[in-house]
Amino acid sequence: MNRYLTAEHLALRDRVHRFGKEAIDPVSRELDESGVFPWENIKTMAEMGLFGVPVPKELGGMGLDYLSYILVVEELAKFDASHSITVSAHTTLGLSPILSFGTDAQKERFIPPLASGRVLGGFGLTEPGAGSDAGGTRTRAERDGDGYRINGSKIFITNAGVGEIFVATAVTQPGVGAKGISSFIVCKPTVDVEGAERLGMGHVPDLPFTDGVRAGEKEDKMGWRASDTRELHFEDAWVPAEQRLGEEGQGFTNFMKTLDAGRIGVAALSLGLAEGALQSAVRYTAERQQFGQRIWDFQQVQFKLAEIATDIEAGRHLTYHAAWLKDNGQPYGKEAAMAKLFCSELSMRATMGAIQVMGGAGYTNEYPVERMMRDAKICEIGEGTSEIQKLVIARTMLSELMAEMNDDTGARQREPAVAGS
Numbered sequence: 001m002n003r004y005l006t007a008e009h010l011a012l013r014d015r016v017h018r019f020g021k022e023a024i025d026p027v028s029r030e031l032d033e034s035g036v037f038p039w040e041n042i043k044t045m046a047e048m049g050l051f052g053v054p055v056p057k058e059l060g061g062m063g064l065d066y067l068s069y070i071l072v073v074e075e076l077a078k079f080d081a082s083h084s085i086t087v088s089a090h091t092t093l094g095l096s097p098i099l100s101f102g103t104d105a106q107k108e109r110f111i112p113p114l115a116s117g118r119v120l121g122g123f124g125l126t127e128p129g130a131g132s133d134a135g136g137t138r139t140r141a142e143r144d145g146d147g148y149r150i151n152g153s154k155i156f157i158t159n160a161g162v163g164e165i166f167v168a169t170a171v172t173q174p175g176v177g178a179k180g181i182s183s184f185i186v187c188k189p190t191v192d193v194e195g196a197e198r199l200g201m202g203h204v205p206d207l208p209f210t211d212g213v214r215a216g217e218k219e220d221k222m223g224w225r226a227s228d229t230r231e232l233h234f235e236d237a238w239v240p241a242e243q244r245l246g247e248e249g250q251g252f253t254n255f256m257k258t259l260d261a262g263r264i265g266v267a268a269l270s271l272g273l274a275e276g277a278l279q280s281a282v283r284y285t286a287e288r289q290q291f292g293q294r295i296w297d298f299q300q301v302q303f304k305l306a307e308i309a310t311d312i313e314a315g316r317h318l319t320y321h322a323a324w325l326k327d328n329g330q331p332y333g334k335e336a337a338m339a340k341l342f343c344s345e346l347s348m349r350a351t352m353g354a355i356q357v358m359g360g361a362g363y364t365n366e367y368p369v370e371r372m373m374r375d376a377k378i379c380e381i382g383e384g385t386s387e388i389q390k391l392v393i394a395r396t397m398l399s400e401l402m403a404e405m406n407d408d409t410g411a412r413q414r415e416p417a418v419a420g421s
């Protein structure tokens with residue numbers, strides 16, 4: 001992987017690895033059981049700069065490339081997917097649309113508190129009737145004076161309770177489908193303002209909080225249990241027009257671009273999970289004795305682990321390549337979908353394989369692999385299911401083929417309007 005990684009990348013990865021080993025590893029099992037959001041670790045991660053890795057320094061970030069951010073997400077996931085998705089949803093879904101599509105004033109107002117990790121962010125696209133079909137958004141934003149009045153609900157929103165700054169979609173022009181969807185920056189206080197004030201992070205009192213935006217109860221999930229997933233409700237929530245992100249009607253297109261980048265993040269998270277599971281399995285099988293020898297010495301066990309290691313290497317190539325394309329200003333939507341499809345499915349295969357070679361021990365919470373398997377499953381669903389990734393890949397392939405046939409070199413820009421938050 002040295003083809004992709006510089007000495008700076010490796011140093012960053014080592015720093016995150018040391019933090020994971022010292023601060024996440026000892027508490028990951030307990031957090032999975034309790035479902036408590038890991039605020040203490042989040043504070044340290046903010047101090048390390050991990051909530052603004054690809055953000056320019058002048059806006060309070062680390063000013064590093066996208067691949068650096070991908071390495072952070074991957075490394076955190078080796079220890080705990082909940083820590084990793086908290087960074088990933090915050091960065092690629094909450095912060096990056098403002099960075100990519102915001103006005104200078106919006107960037108100056110909202111990026112520094114997000115990039116420093118003083119507050120967490122997220123994005124609200126999914127609704128009860130609009131999941132894979134995100135163009136079916138029902139949340140409505142009607143013009144009202146110098147702003148918009150928003151009514152509706154979003155579901156399954158990562159960081160919805162703990163976060164304060166969100167980008168959400170709403171229909172501004174009904175009857176024209178996805179072209180009638182716009183996006184807005186909305187702020188609401190974190191669910192535990194007192195706790196945040198005690199900790200000294202998680203709440204910025206002078207944000208323009210929007211009355212009528214509130215988070216629902218925390219979801220009780222199979223995996224990512226320490227990550228905060230909730231509904232986000234809009235009840236006559238009035239936002240000034242200057243908090244509209246991009247032009248009216250551009251919300252859907254912008255979200256599709258946001259998801260392209262987000263998918264590289266989910267691929268990295270999946271990879272980290274697979275690597276964490278493989279490491280556990282290798283350690284265990286090198287010690288466990290059956291039939292008078294280490295189970296590692298059985299060829300069937302070796303082959304299973306060799307297959308997982310090969311899958312991981314292939315997934316890493318896909319993921320780093322997609323990040324490299326993005327860093328180098330080349331089209332990357334198809335490659336991001338490929339990386340996400342392959343790595344999310346590999347993380348299920350890897351975690352299941354790790355449990356298999358660890359036998360009954362792997363099935364108990366004595367070892368992290370059963371948690372990792374539960375954490376891996378959502379990677380095949382969030383930010384577009386595997387089925388939706390195949391649609392994105394197939395439609396892009398088709399448009400590339402058509403372009404080749406028509407000698408139309410601009411076709412890669414016309415990637416398909418397939419949603420799947």
Ligand SMILES: Cc1cc2nc3c(=O)[nH]c(=O)nc-3n(C[C@H](O)[C@H](O)[C@H](O)COP(=O)(O)OP(=O)(O)OC[C@H]3O[C@@H](n4cnc5c(N)ncnc54)[C@H](O)[C@@H]3O)c2cc1C
Binds near residue numbers: 089124156388421
């Ligand atoms: C823990 C968690 C965190 C999440 N975080 C966020 C977040 O931060 N922000 C956000 O906006 N959303 C978030 N989501 C929502 C997530 O992105 C959606 O759950 C996902 O896009 C799938 O939508 P759905 O659940 O409505 O499934 P559905 O769209 O109902 O899909 C159900 C099944 O039908 C299949 N299907 C649907 N359409 C097609 C088709 N055209 N062709 C073939 N098969 C199809 C799907 O692949 C799937 O297998 C989160 C979800 C979870 C569980």
